[in-house]
């Protein structure tokens with residue numbers, strides 16, 4: 001009955017929505033916890049298990065066009081295959097390679113979700129071939145003019161599929177609960193190199209045609225493609241850097257310890273199962289810090305700080321090769337399983353290589369950021385629960401410090417309660433047990449109890465699982481982090497009016513960030529000028545520091561920094577950096593108009609993900 005109900009609910013999204021909001025029956029709620037509210041697909045009936053993608057990359061029309069062959073497992077001998085699509089033009093559909101044309105229908109467009117694509121299949125259909133092309137507006141894809149690249153000579157394109165944007169460049173079952181392998185053939189202009197979240201070549205092909213294989217089953221949000229003037233440099237046995245040629249030397253220097261990171265990760269939680277681990281440095285409009293595309297992490301060039309101070313990002317994306325890419329959140333409501341585990345794992349890698357004082361700095365900074373975010377959200381806000389309910393909303397709304405930092409602190413709480421050795425063997429076994437599967441929070445909690453808690457009441461009271469996962473705010477048993485390193489910044493910030501006297505020798509990006517965050521909220525122009533003269537903040541090449549400094553500038557009408565800020569907002573598209581600046585500019589009556597002017601210039605250079613966020617800020621003001 002419940003299985004039946006689940007199928008039916010997919011066909012009646014409104015009913016599913018009402019049930020999900022109002023349902024009080026705990027049992028029903030549990031059995032529904034793996035329903036993906038952000039996908040039209042019904043994988044319990046017919047599931048896609050493999051893709052063969054064949055696409056041509058056209059920079060003139062800004063489209064991808066060709067076909068995808070889907071290998072289908074028709075579990076219930078259904079007559080319908082339901083896929084997700086968004087702004088795709090479906091040209092024709094054929095079944096089982098014998099050119100028999102299949103009927104298909106696109107459903108109505110639903111906000112955030114796009115349109116269902118329902119294909120009439122036969123009970124024994126195995127292969128479905130879809131001819132299609134993308135729209136120039138495809139939400140996942142950013143098409144860059146040569147002027148938006150470091151080299152300035154060739155165009156560039158890249159995709160960002162997480163969370164539910166893969167459907168804007170491939171018709172597929174776009175939910176993290178469905179995994180498939182894929183092969184691809186990509187034709188791009190000669191002189192350019194194509195790369196995917198798969199096995200990649202390290203040299204350009206003279207004919208512009210590239211073949212890819214991803215032999216591990218992956219969820220759709222890990223489908224990725226980038227094309228540009230890209231070169232490769234090896235950094236060790238199984239790892240290296242891809243970047244535009246002019247960026248390659250600095251990128252290779254910055255990430256020189258990649259091989260050590262991989263070794264450390266393997267020592268902690270088991271073998272790396274994806275063949276090579278490479279990193280692709282993208283142009284600065286990439287909307288995230290990093291994206292854990294299998295075999296090939298996509299990264300922002302803003303982590304190339306020149307002093308290796310931001311390499312924890314690599315540890316983070318690498319850690320996703322276990323948490324997320326091997327064991328995947330079953331729905332976006334379980335997002336903390338991906339990110340909480342990954343931040344935890346990232347810290348462990350960093351601790352192994354750089355020591356505990358370094359990680360204490362990361363932890364303290366992150367915890368403070370989370371506190372600030374919660375104070376804005378309100379600590380009774382349902383989005384401060386680890387288990388989210390994103391029905392009817394953009395899964396992007398779940399990308400907050402809750403999943404990342406509260407998630408990580410929950411895991412640290414368990415570690416503290418059971419001790420590191422037991423916890424580590426649990427995590428090892430967890431990754432092995434659920435490798436290549438997707439799991440819900442509920443399934444994780446059952447496993448946690450079975451393997452580690454054993455219904456032990458003392459442990460249960462120490463950890464308070466329910467409070468962490470299903471209640472809002474931060475439970476009072478949250479571990480407290482002190483950082484002796486960051487205390488240096490706190491002491492210095494107290495004496496900010498005497499910048500000449502401050503001892504900042506050996507400070508890393510983290511010391512500077514904490515210093516800036518500890519300054520009083522109101523500072524007069526003379527004191528800001530003194531600070532700027534001594535520490536050259538406005539001229540800094542470090543985007544993290546600039547982001548904090550510009551916020552201080554806006555709050556204090558320090559308009560000397562505004563030219564540099566405008567340049568920054570027009571050249572960097574990483575959402576984390578631009579969002580707080582627009583927020584601050586809009587909040588200050590003196591700079592509200594400036595915010596709109598700058599955004600008008602900067603917007604065409606941003607990826608759709610960053611645009612969506614900033615558009616919303618502008619609308620609300």
Ligand code: BES
Pocket residue numbers: 162163287288289290291292312313316317320339396399576
């Ligand atoms: N997978 C995320 C990025 C993401 C999350 C994209 C949700 C779209 C939807 C990635 O691993 C990540 O967390 N990136 C962080 C970096 C990090 C060091 C915390 C980022 O981009 O800031």
Ligand code: ZN
Pocket residue numbers: 316320338339342
């Ligand atoms: Zn992450």
